[in-house]
Amino acid sequence: MVTKMNKNLEIDKYNFKEILNEVLNEASNFLQGIDARPVEMLPPHSEVAALPLKGIGANKALEIFKQKYLAGITGSSGSRYFGFVTGGATPASVAGDWLVSVFDQNAIRADDSCAGYIERETISFLQQLFKLSEAHTGTFVSGATMSNFVGLAIARQWIARQLGVNIAQDGLYALPAIKILSATPHSCIFKALSMLGMGKSHLQIVQSLPDREAIDINSLKKSLATQQNTPCIVVANAGTVNTVDFDDLATIAQLKEEFNFWFHVDAAFGGFAACSPKYEHFTKGIDAADSIAIDAHKWLNVPYDCAMQFTRHRELQIEVFQNSASYLGIPTSSPDFIDLTPENSRRLRALPAWFSIMAYGAEGYREIVERNCELAQIMGQRINNSSHFRLLAPVSLNVVCFTLSEQKYNLSLDNIQKFLAKLTDKGEVFLTPTVYNGTPAMRAAIANWRTQEADIEIAWKSLSQTVSAFSV
Template sequence: MYSKLVEDLDGLPALLDAARAQAGELLAGVADRPVAVPPGTFEPAELPEDGVGARAALAEFGRRWAPGFAASAGPRYLGFVTGGATPAAVAGDWLTAAADQNPVSSLDSSASDLERETVGWLAKLFGLGPEFSGAFVSGATMSNVVGLAIGREWLGERLGVTVADAGVAALGPVEVLSGSPHSSALKAMSVLGLGRSALRPVTVQPEREAVDVEALDRELAALGGRPAIVIANAGTVNTVDFDDLRAIAALKAKYPFWLHVDAAFGGFAALSPEHAALVGGLELADSVCVDLHKWLNVPYDSAIQFSRRLDLQVRVFQNSAAYLGHPGDNPDFVHRTPESSRRLRALAAWCTLAAYGRAGHREIVERCVAHARDLGDRLAGTPQWRLLAPVRLNVVCFTLAEDPTQERIDAVVRAVAAGGETFVTPTVYAGVPALRAAFSNWRTGREDVDRIFAALVSGSGAA
């Protein structure tokens, strides 16, 4: 055995203690470190011929790389929709690495049963019944890929074609209808061979991102009975707008379509009694996407996909190899998603759900919503900023009050990031260059909103 491996194996407890101490330092300072660190000049090092051992490698990471990491796990990182990681989720993720289980097969461990239990817990959290099966995937993009792949197979079933065998060309033209699809849905369509051009945009409601259901009705009628896929949104990225899922699902009585709901982070509205109506009808979907490294606050990467047609899912993703076994009535995860091997993502989710339950995660959701409303009210009361949409849940979409050009918005983004107090991402809403602040971190408190607001007011001076 290589000498450095022997040394590290002999000193493994001390090595893990050193890693714990280094991680503890990272997390202890996460509220005070610069929230974003604009990258500098990058010069890659040469691959070492002889290793330095794990302790020295940890020290090298601390010297070269840790200072340049964003404090994205901290309370004032509002870019994209980025959760942190609860203490229980961090602990679960460490155990995931230590146990190093591959849960796609149930032949050798209980890991797949842990995932099944966690999937069941999450289904109840989102109000999905026992007719739904689910599996962990890497993120919302892959969840959309899986859901739309099952929808693609459903199209084939309606047309008498087994797409998994015959290929997507056997379907002929495919129509995918949506009002405000996320970019990852278009990526999924490209990956699946449907093509981005298969999207048929549907009119949205005035000053909304939610689809006009009457317009959707007309678009479906124009297909003349040909089956289609409808992508509905439970929380758009700019304004967290929600399609009327019940009204859309009701159209299935008249038209044949697969209803895929992208609830990447908006699905967590189900935890709050005040906001649960926003996802009313989620249980009527055929497939559902939810991203867990957002509002569940588990480490990257983690998402889940749900579907009510496990048979079609297995038809698409089955891995036909003698050593993997036949799918059977309760197929292993190797037959449910694109991956034939992956880490036990479910463990971090299981830990945080076991540790804090529905009540703890409901408190996180409701607190984030309260902070978003607070920031929205403050920005609306300033002469520098104006809101572009109501704060419906946890995202504030806003722009400069005067002359909001892309150049000026970009200057603000750079100034705010350079200040180190917070980080927000640019967007364009209704043709207007803008900013969006997404609250989804369990650490964020009222004092952080004070600092975020001050940084945005100060950053507006760079425009």
């Protein structure tokens, strides 16, 4: 005799519409009140509950969640969360994301359903949005860290091939140390090198331009010359975290004619400069890259987790990630997604992006990028005119990097963190600490589709009130 379905599960099965309607009400209430929620807060202290034995059903679980946790969910997807580089989720992308969960497709095969076609069409949209040629192919991954990981994994395979080794088959054991060159790499690059077995210590920091985070091309040429044609990896930046500085991608690409290296571009959010005629010059030369990392839950404003990786070397990508098993079928000339990324199981991440791009188009994303950049300029001007703060770098795109006035405050990273803690306590705006050129600092990253000039006014008022009452 077959075991009967769990009673709560059976009830929920027949009440699915009611459950979803309750969730819809809660989601609607959350979004309508998001501006009144604290942008960031400390989590509540509570004891971890014991494992439920019988369960209580979906509706009662929702009630317990509301009582125990809902007040602690912050407005980090709202218009004044300026920490890291965090977008929100456009209305269309939320619709797509809800359907992803309902459909529950394991998007690993190209021919199991239309999921593969959706992903390929969305990647094509994004190639056009970023002005990448058809020489690049792309896939969706979980975030910028994994996107950089995939690009560097393909780079590792390329270097090994140059040296007559197939790492995917034989491992790293027959290889000399691989050199990686970069001026201002994001921390996830080090993490990827650690995971890939290339080692964090083998990333050589190349000198940047004076008072910039962009790489000094002459210093890069000298570093490449010392390689004596041994293949290496150059990690270029299309938008640094602190100041959104861009390496000279076009000139780096030209250096490939003289030196033997893999050209990887970390364009996690800076790649979106290509959306706007005002800023697309920053990304000139990106199409020549061997691999590119771009995040979607940043400036594309789709829900977590979502990013894309692009490469000109799909055959090497397949060598690294191909997953052959009898139950998966015979690999074909058109590789499945399971053969292109680290994941064997993957949600249909492309759908929220497809919905949002279809809903708002290239013009919609141009407007978001340009408005965010204009708002960053306004905040930069306010800081520049203040006696309490000092702007540390020109505002070139959507990040404002600044610090406290050394004339008024004892400047240290500890004091910056204390100041930001007091600012966060007000709940109106959230910024993150950093260090720029040795100076303890803070940064505001504006990447949310909701953010308007009124939000900058609220944020500036909160900054001004906090700094006026701040003493160290």
